[in-house]
Amino acid sequence: MSHLENFAQIVDQAAFNCQEIAQIDSEGKLTLEEAYYIQKLSIGRRLARGERQVGFKMGFTSRAKMIQMGLSDVIWGRLTDTMQIEEGSEVEVNRFIHPRVEPELAFLLKKDLPAQVTNAQALSAVEAIAPALEVIDSRYKDFKFNLPEVIADNASSSGFVVGSWHSPTIDFSNLGLVMSIDGRPLHVGSTAALLGHPIRSLVAAARLAAGAGEPLKAGDIILAGGATPAEWIKSGQYIEVEMQYLGRAGFSLS
Ligand code: 0L1
Ligand code: MG
Numbered sequence: 001m002s003h004l005e006n007f008a009q010i011v012d013q014a015a016f017n018c019q020e021i022a023q024i025d026s027e028g029k030l031t032l033e034e035a036y037y038i039q040k041l042s043i044g045r046r047l048a049r050g051e052r053q054v055g056f057k058m059g060f061t062s063r064a065k066m067i068q069m070g071l072s073d074v075i076w077g078r079l080t081d082t083m084q085i086e087e088g089s090e091v092e093v094n095r096f097i098h099p100r101v102e103p104e105l106a107f108l109l110k111k112d113l114p115a116q117v118t119n120a121q122a123l124s125a126v127e128a129i130a131p132a133l134e135v136i137d138s139r140y141k142d143f144k145f146n147l148p149e150v151i152a153d154n155a156s157s158s159g160f161v162v163g164s165w166h167s168p169t170i171d172f173s174n175l176g177l178v179m180s181i182d183g184r185p186l187h188v189g190s191t192a193a194l195l196g197h198p199i200r201s202l203v204a205a206a207r208l209a210a211g212a213g214e215p216l217k218a219g220d221i222i223l224a225g226g227a228t229p230a231e232w233i234k235s236g237q238y239i240e241v242e243m244q245y246l247g248r249a250g251f252s253l254s
Contacts, residue, residue: 004034008041011153014139015042020097021139025149035148036212043078043154051080054221056209057134058201059155061194061225071147074201076208077155079221085135085161090252093235096137096158099253101233102226103179103241105172105191105198106132106162109220113202115210122202125216128165129172131243133179133251134223135159136230160223163241163249173197175244177227181237187228191243198224 001009007024014021024030030038047053059075060066066074085091093099110127117125137158138145150156174192178185194201201224209216216222233239233253240250 004038005041007038007152008045011038011139012042012045015154015158018094018097020141023140023145023149024152025146028146030148030152032148032151035151038152039077039154040212042152043080046080046082051082053078054081054084055079055223056205056216056220057155057157057160057223058205058225061201061204063195074195074204074208074225075147075151075155076205077157079157079160079223083157083159085159085251087161087163087249088251090254091159093253096135097139098143099135099137099158099233100143100230101133101135101179101239102230103177103187103189103228103243104132104134104160104226105175105194105224105243106130106160107202107222107224108165109216109218109222111218113206113210113216115207115215117203117206119197119199119203122199122206123168126168126202129168129246130165131163131177131241131246131249132223133161133239133241133249134226135233161249161251162221163243163247166246170245175246177241177243179228179231179239179241181231181233181239183238186231189228191227193227194225201225
């Protein structure tokens with residue numbers, strides 16, 4: 001087994017067993033290319049166990065966060081069917097290590113997308129949009145990682161909830177949203193936080209997924225990125241996002 005396969009096994013087993021791990025690259029030797037290869041191998045292990053890939057997640061799509069992290073591009077990860085949490089349902093907290101949640105906009109595609117598309121071409125491939133929540137649950141101890149490490153760890157993605165799908169014909173460039181826990185509003189934001197317009201996140205997803213040899217396909221779900229800071233969550237809470245015109249998406253943790 002190569003050292004990259006070994007790293008993929010370590011992050012996959014951490015996710016599978018809900019057990020935190022030490023950083024795999026504390027000396028900062030991994031390249032971004034190697035990190036994405038580890039992610040691919042690690043998700044490949046899930047697919048080999050029978051999971052199905054249903055789409056992609058985009059990360060660090062807030063320009064402020066990108067600049068703060070010294071990044072020049074967004075990051076991405078893969079979504080599988082077992083990561084999806086049914087809207088309104090209850091999930092056990094022991095399915096996670098130290099979960100946090102962030103509000104997102106989700107896209108559902110009706111057409112395949114090649115690597116290079118304009119905003120208008122990306123929009124024409126969108127079947128529907130929905131309010132969503134992403135559960136991020138870094139497998140690393142104390143949520144501490146460098147950039148290649150978080151990429152190798154599927155960009156911290158662990159779960160997601162999607163609300164009702166709506167036609168993308170409304171202007172979704174600047175929809176207000178509120179994320180609340182147990183009815184208490186914690187973060188207020190806008191879809192404009194996603195690269196200035198969420199469609200740019202989909203354009204970036206098309207470029208990055210095709211660049212990795214896995215172009216976006218009809219039926220894929222794309223999470224466009226966190227629109228506010230993420231919030232820690234714990235057992236007994238009900239977590240919800242309400243988005244202007246699109247309604248709510250939520251789940252509870254038991
Ligand atoms: O925006 C994102 O979904 C990035 C998540 C990776 C970083 C983190 O775990 O905070
Ligand atoms: Mg996210």
